[in-house]
Amino acid sequence: MKSSVIVFPGSNCDRDIAVALEKFQIKNQMIWHNDASLPKSDLVVLPGGFSYGDYLRTGCIASKSKILDDVIKHAKNGGLLLGICNGFQILTETGLLPGVLLRNKKLRFLSKNVFLKVINFNNRFCHNYKKKDTIELPIAHNEGNYFANEKEIKKLEDNDLIAFKYSDKEGNINENTNPNGSSQNIAGILNNKKNILGMMPHPERLIDPLLSGEDGSLMFESLIKS
Amino acid sequence: MEITPEIIDRHGIKPEEYKKIISLIGKKPNMLELGIFSAMWNEHCSYKSSKKYLKSLPTKNEKVIQGPGENAGVIDIGDNDAIVFKIESHNHPSFIEPYQGAATGVGGILRDVFTMGARPIAILNSIHFGSHEHPKTKNLLNGVVSGIGGYGNCIGVPTVGGEVKFDSSYNENILVNAMAVGLVKKDKIFYSKAKGYNQPVIYVGSKTGRDGIHGASMASAEFDENAESKKPTVQVGDPFTEKLLLEACLELMKDDSIISIQDMGAAGLTSSSIEMASKGNLGIEINLNKIPCREKKMTPYEMMLSESQERMLLIINSEKIESAKKIFVKWGLDFSVIGKTTNTKNLILNFNDEEVAKLPLSALSDDVPIYDRKWEKNKAPLKKKLQIDYKSFKILESLKKILMSPNNAEKSWVWEQYDQTVMGDTIQKSGGDSAVVRIHGKNKGVAITVDSSAHYCLANPIIGGKQIVSECWRNLISVGASPIAITNCLNFGNPEKDKIMGQFVECVDGISQACVYLDFPVVSGNVSFYNETKNKAISPTPTIGGVGLIKNLDTMMTNNIKEIGSFILVIGKTLGHLNQSEFFREVVGIKDGPPPAVNLFNEKNNGLLVQNLISKKLLNSVHDVSSGGILFALTEMCMSGNIGVKIKIPNNKIMPHEYLFGEDQSRYLIEVNEKNKNEVCKTLEKNSIFYEMLGKTQKDSLVLDKEFNIKLNDLVEINSSWFKSYFKEN
Numbered sequence: 001m002k003s004s005v006i007v008f009p010g011s012n013c014d015r016d017i018a019v020a021l022e023k024f025q026i027k028n029q030m031i032w033h034n035d036a037s038l039p040k041s042d043l044v045v046l047p048g049g050f051s052y053g054d055y056l057r058t059g060c061i062a063s064k065s066k067i068l069d070d071v072i073k074h075a076k077n078g079g080l081l082l083g084i085c086n087g088f089q090i091l092t093e094t095g096l097l098p099g100v101l102l103r104n105k106k107l108r109f110l111s112k113n114v115f116l117k118v119i120n121f122n123n124r125f126c127h128n129y130k131k132k133d134t135i136e137l138p139i140a141h142n143e144g145n146y147f148a149n150e151k152e153i154k155k156l157e158d159n160d161l162i163a164f165k166y167s168d169k170e171g172n173i174n175e176n177t178n179p180n181g182s183s184q185n186i187a188g189i190l191n192n193k194k195n196i197l198g199m200m201p202h203p204e205r206l207i208d209p210l211l212s213g214e215d216g217s218l219m220f221e222s223l224i225k226s
Numbered sequence: 227m228e229i230t231p232e233i234i235d236r237h238g239i240k241p242e243e244y245k246k247i248i249s250l251i252g253k254k255p256n257m258l259e260l261g262i263f264s265a266m267w268n269e270h271c272s273y274k275s276s277k278k279y280l281k282s283l284p285t286k287n288e289k290v291i292q293g294p295g296e297n298a299g300v301i302d303i304g305d306n307d308a309i310v311f312k313i314e315s316h317n318h319p320s321f322i323e324p325y326q327g328a329a330t331g332v333g334g335i336l337r338d339v340f341t342m343g344a345r346p347i348a349i350l351n352s353i354h355f356g357s358h359e360h361p362k363t364k365n366l367l368n369g370v371v372s373g374i375g376g377y378g379n380c381i382g383v384p385t386v387g388g389e390v391k392f393d394s395s396y397n398e399n400i401l402v403n404a405m406a407v408g409l410v411k412k413d414k415i416f417y418s419k420a421k422g423y424n425q426p427v428i429y430v431g432s433k434t435g436r437d438g439i440h441g442a443s444m445a446s447a448e449f450d451e452n453a454e455s456k457k458p459t460v461q462v463g464d465p466f467t468e469k470l471l472l473e474a475c476l477e478l479m480k481d482d483s484i485i486s487i488q489d490m491g492a493a494g495l496t497s498s499s500i501e502m503a504s505k506g507n508l509g510i511e512i513n514l515n516k517i518p519c520r521e522k523k524m525t526p527y528e529m530m531l532s533e534s535q536e537r538m539l540l541i542i543n544s545e546k547i548e549s550a551k552k553i554f555v556k557w558g559l560d561f562s563v564i565g566k567t568t569n570t571k572n573l574i575l576n577f578n579d580e581e582v583a584k585l586p587l588s589a590l591s592d593d594v595p596i597y598d599r600k601w602e603k604n605k606a607p608l609k610k611k612l613q614i615d616y617k618s619f620k621i622l623e624s625l626k627k628i629l630m631s632p633n634n635a636e637k638s639w640v641w642e643q644y645d646q647t648v649m650g651d652t653i654q655k656s657g658g659d660s661a662v663v664r665i666h667g668k669n670k671g672v673a674i675t676v677d678s679s680a681h682y683c684l685a686n687p688i689i690g691g692k693q694i695v696s697e698c699w700r701n702l703i704s705v706g707a708s709p710i711a712i713t714n715c716l717n718f719g720n721p722e723k724d725k726i727m728g729q730f731v732e733c734v735d736g737i738s739q740a741c742v743y744l745d746f747p748v749v750s751g752n753v754s755f756y757n758e759t760k761n762k763a764i765s766p767t768p769t770i771g772g773v774g775l776i777k778n779l780d781t782m783m784t785n786n787i788k789e790i791g792s793f794i795l796v797i798g799k800t801l802g803h804l805n806q807s808e809f810f811r812e813v814v815g816i817k818d819g820p821p822p823a824v825n826l827f828n829e830k831n832n833g834l835l836v837q838n839l840i841s842k843k844l845l846n847s848v849h850d851v852s853s854g855g856i857l858f859a860l861t862e863m864c865m866s867g868n869i870g871v872k873i874k875i876p877n878n879k880i881m882p883h884e885y886l887f888g889e890d891q892s893r894y895l896i897e898v899n900e901k902n903k904n905e906v907c908k909t910l911e912k913n914s915i916f917y918e919m920l921g922k923t924q925k926d927s928l929v930l931d932k933e934f935n936i937k938l939n940d941l942v943e944i945n946s947s948w949f950k951s952y953f954k955e956n
């Protein structure tokens with residue numbers, strides 16, 4: 001499997017995701033945002049960080065980067081596209097995924113491990129999570145409060161496009177288990193064809209027992225198995 | 227413009243210092259030259275009051291590659307890896323503008339580290355605020371924490387640990403000390419010393435604006451009621467640009483283009499250019515028309531004294547200019563050849579084809595006035611026999627009071643605003659005895675901690691100085707590390723006052739004694755004087771940042787209790803010293819008396835033995851016993867492991883309160899399982915290490931024989947209540 005990680009000025013989880021991909025024998029290349037074309041890839045990742053310093057609006061300037069034309073083409077042709085944290089914000093700015101990511105409800109940056117209930121297993125990213133009721137991953141963001149209008153939310157629900165919801169360890173989904181105020185506790189969503197996943201939590205940060213868990217590994221294992 | 231005594235005074239230069247300037251340069255300085263002197267000769271940059279005493283600190287051991295005098299200290303951690311680290315204060319600006327002050331404090335210390343060629347891998351901080359009831363505290367706390375997070379989170383370096391403290395002595399002078407740690411290949415370290423003349427001097431990074439002018443001078447004076455009016459001296463940070471600067475510098479450092487490099491921190495272009503040239507015993511000539519400026523019509527005075535952030539000065543191999551420029555252009559940063567090194571040993575500044583300043587470099591750096599200030603010995607308080615009706619202070623109620631006091635409350639409200647896990651190598655984050663960060667791609671790591679204990683230092687600066695180094699050492703031992711070296715940030719009041727100078731001299735003496743005994747040298751640091759407003763100084767607050775090595779992460783230790791049915795032992799002797807303890811301060815309300823004595827012999831022996839037991843994998847968990855005493859330390863171990871303990875006080879010669887809350891030094895709590903118990907006890911006995919059996923771990927409650935039984939969940943609730951109610955959440 002071949003992957004490309006897009007590096008924007010201000011990306012800061014680019015190395016972390018590259019380490020994770022390589023750990024699972026995915027052949028990865030780092031692609032500079034200003035490059036004209038994307039090399040042939042099975043998977044493209046928009047990494048976390050503060051592309052363009054979050055100026056104007058998170059993800060906004062990056063969504064107009066030169067390489068994004070090719071990234072969008074890749075996704076429209078059915079290629080896998082994963083946006084983590086700032087990558088998710090970029091995906092909503094491009095319109096590839098619906099909704100927006102607002103500032104956290106408490107208006108503070110939030111960095112902690114959270115539990116997630118996996119809502120949709122039937123996609124290339126998540127089928128390995130079938131054996132788990134809930135998973136644990138870190139979040140680290142200031143703008144992770146997912147918002148979409150009722151119509152969009154209904155569409156996500158009706159088409160089973162919600163990938164993850166914030167929960168507690170037992171899988172309860174309610175206001176108390178919502179760290180940032182997201183609509184319906186949404187932590188990650190898919191597009192209609194389920195080849196694009198945008199998520200606020202960081203799977204690349206939990207791929208090693210020394211790092212307090214390996215639930216992130218399961219996603220990369222899903223990707224290489226499929 | 228004529229230089230009047232008022233102008234000289236406004237530059238923080240004393241009349242006798244002005245006379246010295248004239249005799250050194252053989253002329254009356256012009257405004258620009260006076261500004262340059264004020265930037266170089268102020269306390270913050272010149273260490274003129276502290277130098278004499280800093281010399282007494284040990285700065286070398288076999289692991290030290292670079293001691294004080296460079297942008298940061300460097301230690302060897304084997305396999306061609308080296309660790310670069312330093313702590314620095316940003317107290318004055320943070321009080322005036324908490325978000326930007328704290329943010330640029332982080333930015334500045336990160337630059338010190340990557341200037342040396344290291345990729346920053348961790349940020350820590352020590353922040354002190356006034357009483358929680360003081361009207362400014364909430365806003366300052368909020369601003370500082372979000373400023374630290376705002377900078378570190380954006381640049382993508384994890385903030386892995388630190389401390390947050392409250393005390394009324396900081397009401398009008400908060401402390402913001404930031405520490406950065408970086409990783410570099412031992413053979414790829416970059417230094418600030420210029421080499422060779424006629425080499426191009428290059429300015430890279432952000433443009434120069436009018437922010438932070440005279441920042442360093444501002445930090446070298448007391449505040450008065452007009453502190454707010456100093457806002458324009460506070461720098462404004464842009465972590466995004468710093469991230470670009472970091473990546474561009476590290477990219478350029480891959481080959482040998484750079485001859486020397488220095489970040490523009492305090493006193494900006496002035497201090498960086500002068501330091502590089504004078505270290506290299508050269509001269510430097512700058513054309514100020516080449517400085518990239520953010521604002522129109524900036525004067526030479528403004529350009530030289532601006533403390534705009536995210537800027538660097540480089541001296542580059544002249545053949546490499548084009549390839550270097552390409553890198554900075556790729557990252558969207560300014561790159562401008564602004565001058566050259568010369569063999570004149572002068573600083574020459576040109577503007578609009580005119581020479582606007584000419585100063586001998588020696589006058590600016592070597593001839594800085596050094597003061598041998600008068601100081602007064604502190605009267606160490608003696609231990610008095612106190613008549614305290616201990617029975618009126620129920621042990622459980624006392625523990626609860628300590629757990630919900632601002633200084634001991636659980637601080638996730640703070641830590642959660644810092645990205646602690648970016649870079650994927652944070653093995654232990656805030657909450658442990660030390661943070662542990664893995665060396666990328668290897669199975670080894672560095673342990674890092676930041677500690678201070680101002681009220682011990684106020685009561686007895688010598689003991690306080692010793693104690694804080696010892697505690698730092700102990701915290702590193704507790705996670706299974708071998709302590710290597712420290713960096714220190716010495717925060718004090720006005721050194722022109724004998725009493726304050728005495729606190730400084732004696733604290734440094736204590737630090738020095740402990741560092742020498744523990745072979746724990748000081749490799750970098752900074753001094754922050756004048757933390758004083760309207761004649762009220764802060765408590766003397768030396769902050770110590772320590773670094774140790776964990777050669778094999780399989781032997782790393784944590785402080786959470788691991789299993790039910792194991793044993794808790796106290797290593798080290800408990801005498802029951804309660805003066806200056808959390809119990810006395812928070813529960814009984816007694817704030818005087820001496821701090822606990824520090825016996826460096828026991829400190830070292832106990833520590834090395836615990837280290838040995840950890841390396842043999844004989845222990846389940848380890849926690850150092852410090853403020854709050856045994857019961858507080860034990861409660862923390864239980865809460866983080868979610869396993870309870872039943873204890874019985876093994877010593878009936880002292881009162882239970884003395885045993886449980888006493889803050890005697892050199893002690894650890896260790897958890898040992900049934901299987902290893904005999905071997906551990908035998909080893910302790912063989913090495914004549916004093917220990918006591920305290921209790922046995924059990925399910926979910928903390929029990930003191932015949933006294934109390936409380937569920938851990940309740941303790942967790944109490945411990946996490948303070949911040950929530952302070953910020954009215956949930």
